[in-house]
Amino acid sequence: MNPCAVCETPTKNNCSNCNQVSYCSVQHQKQHWKAHKPNCHPFKIAHNELLGRHLVATRNIKPYEIILKEAPLVRGPAQISAPVCMGCLNSIEANDHIDCDKCGWPLCGPECQALDEHKAECQLTQDRGQKVNVHEFNGPHPLYTCVSTVRCLLINETSPENAEKFKQLESLEHTRRGSNQWKADLASIGQFIPKFFRTEKFSEEEIMRTVGALQINGHEVPTSDPPHVAVFYTASFTENSCLPNLAKSFNKNGDCVLWAPQAIKKNAHLSICYSDAVWGTADRQRHLMQTKLFKCICDRCKDITELGTNYSAIKCEDRNCSGILLPSKADDWNASWRCLECQKQVQKKYVDGILERAGQDIQNMEKNEENILKYLKHYEKWLPSYHYHMNEVKILLVQLLAKNQAELMVISDEKLTLKLQYARDLILLYEKIAPCEVRMLGTLCFELHSAIAEQTRRISLQTSLSPKEMLEESLLYVEKCVNYLQYESDIFIEGHILKQAKINRDALRMVIRIS
Numbered sequence: 377m378n379p380c381a382v383c384e385t386p387t388k389n390n391c392s393n394c395n396q397v398s399y400c401s402v403q404h405q406k407q408h409w410k411a412h413k414p415n416c417h418p419f420k421i422a423h424n425e426l427l428g429r430h431l432v433a434t435r436n437i438k439p440y441e442i443i444l445k446e447a448p449l450v451r452g453p454a455q456i457s458a459p460v461c462m463g464c465l466n467s468i469e470a471n472d473h474i475d476c477d478k479c480g481w482p483l484c485g486p487e488c489q490a491l492d493e494h495k496a497e498c499q500l501t502q503d504r505g506q507k508v509n510v511h512e513f514n515g516p517h518p519l520y521t522c523v524s525t526v527r528c529l530l531i532n533e534t535s536p537e538n539a540e541k542f543k544q545l546e547s548l549e550h551t552r553r554g555s556n557q558w559k560a561d562l563a564s565i566g567q568f569i570p571k572f573f574r575t576e577k578f579s580e581e582e583i584m585r586t587v588g589a590l591q592i593n594g595h596e597v598p599t600s601d602p603p604h605v606a607v608f609y610t611a612s613f614t615e616n617s618c619l620p621n622l623a624k625s626f627n628k629n630g631d632c633v634l635w636a637p638q639a640i641k642k643n644a645h646l647s648i649c650y651s652d653a654v655w656g657t658a659d660r661q662r663h664l665m666q667t668k669l670f671k672c673i674c675d676r677c678k679d680i681t682e683l684g685t686n687y688s689a690i691k692c693e694d695r696n697c698s699g700i701l702l703p704s705k706a707d708d709w710n711a712s713w714r715c716l717e718c719q720k721q722v723q724k725k726y727v728d729g730i731l732e733r734a735g736q737d738i739q740n741m742e743k744n745e746e747n748i749l750k751y752l753k754h755y756e757k758w759l760p761s762y763h764y765h766m767n768e769v770k771i772l773l774v775q776l777l778a779k780n781q782a783e784l785m786v787i788s789d790e791k792l793t794l795k796l797q798y799a800r801d802l803i804l805l806y807e808k809i810a811p812c813e814v815r816m817l818g819t820l821c822f823e824l825h826s827a828i829a830e831q832t833r834r835i836s837l838q839t840s841l842s843p844k845e846m847l848e849e850s851l852l853y854v855e856k857c858v859n860y861l862q863y864e865s866d867i868f869i870e871g872h873i874l875k876q877a878k879i880n881r882d883a884l885r886m887v888i889r890i891s
Contacts, residue, residue, distance in 0.1 A: 461482065476498060524594075616672060660677070711724060738768060792834075796831065826880075847884060
């Protein structure tokens with residue numbers, strides 16, 4: 377029994393959404409809703425020594441359920457950024473922008489000068505006594521390195537209600553201090569801000585703590601071009617997992633939407649991937665150590681086979697052996713690698729040579745069907761078909777093999793079969809090891825749905841039959857596409873795919889009903 381939040385009468389009835397606040401009656405729940413609504417989420421903020429603050433589900437969460445929608449505390453340009461509008465954060469050109477008449481920072485138009493986001497650096501620049509003068513618009517500009525830090529430093533003036541929340545976020549300043557990144561940040565931000573803005577408002581310690589909080593808690597937000605960085609309060613408490621249970625989307629306003637692609641059980645920890653779940657384990661761990669300063673020990677990272685997929689494995693050096701090489705020690709991807717079949721051991725230098733060359737060839741390659749097929753043929757000598765580099769180019773090929781419906785109707789049967797095979801294999805793989813990479817999965821499901829529909833059309837033309845099983849499979853994947861992309865804004869390509877997927881889904885349902 378818990379006390380009612382309104383009258384304190386003992387009751388067994390809890391809020392059905394968050395399961396944390398109790399009410400003795402529906403009337404009292406309605407009466408308290410305005411106060412309760414901002415904190416009514418199906419999770420609680422917990423704390424332990426290992427994880428610090430983290431989120432724990434307070435009830436069973438259904439598939440596709442939104443668990444958090446949150447506006448940013450602060451947002452600004454990425455630390456490495458070409459000149460962007462200081463209002464909307466979109467790119468600008470040397471001959472197509474205006475300068476703020478108060479501070480000189482570039483803007484895309486007068487409507488952006490009045491936006492709240494610009495207030496921090498605008499006032500600080502005015503206090504400096506000299507306007508900013510940006511001349512170079514090609515490539516990263518050093519002035520923009522400090523802008524988001526300035527906005528965080530001045531959050532108490534621009535948004536007092538968010539300032540206390542920002543102060544609660546972890547900066548890992550003691551861990552970062554003295555590292556190469558910390559020294560670079562000290563020179564480009566910590567020492568630059570007081571000198572450039574001619575201010576003594578901020579101590580070096582305060583600036584560097586703010587830099588750390590921004591880097592540790594910042595999210596890349598793709599609603600602007602180029603993407604900007606934003607800090608979210610509650611979302612910052614999600615823990616990292618390379619096999620997360622939450623997907624992260626953004627609406628057109630830049631709000632963060634966390635939702636569950638699969639069911640989550642009560643008391644489960646809520647997680648997102650701080651790195652890129654489609655990378656191999658060594659790359660993910662290296663990135664996390666460099667940017668977030670910790671070594672991941674999630675279930676996927678602890679398993680060198682990556683849930684039995686051997687996603688990072690390479691073929692045995694001995695061409696007479698059909699085995700694969702993986703790290704000799706599960707917790708050390710930088711040590712020697714061993715063949716799981718013949719037990720032959722190779723130095724990490726051998727592995728790095730193959731992977732670096734394979735990755736560089738993808739970067740340098742002109743992305744067309746012919747080159748991708750040549751790449752797959754060439755690297756099958758060293759990389760299994762399920763290796764992450766091989767899958768990266770297969771994703772490209774699935775999208776290049778008929779980029780629209782008109783092309784799909786005329787590609788050869790051989791290419792259509794290849795598109796079907798790769799799309800099926802990729803979906804099976806990534807639903808297993810990266811189930812929250814919803815934009816990629818949704819796009820692949822749409823590609824597979826379209827290819828199955830085209831194959832069905834061709835069979836129908838040859839036999840005067842419409843195989844119902846194939847139509848149902850096409851419907852299955854277009855429904856999956858809608859589920860994966862349902863929270864994607866129409867400012868993204870995935871949002872446009874979602875619109876077409878809904879049209880195709882409804883049409884297929886009608887065809888199946890009458891067939």
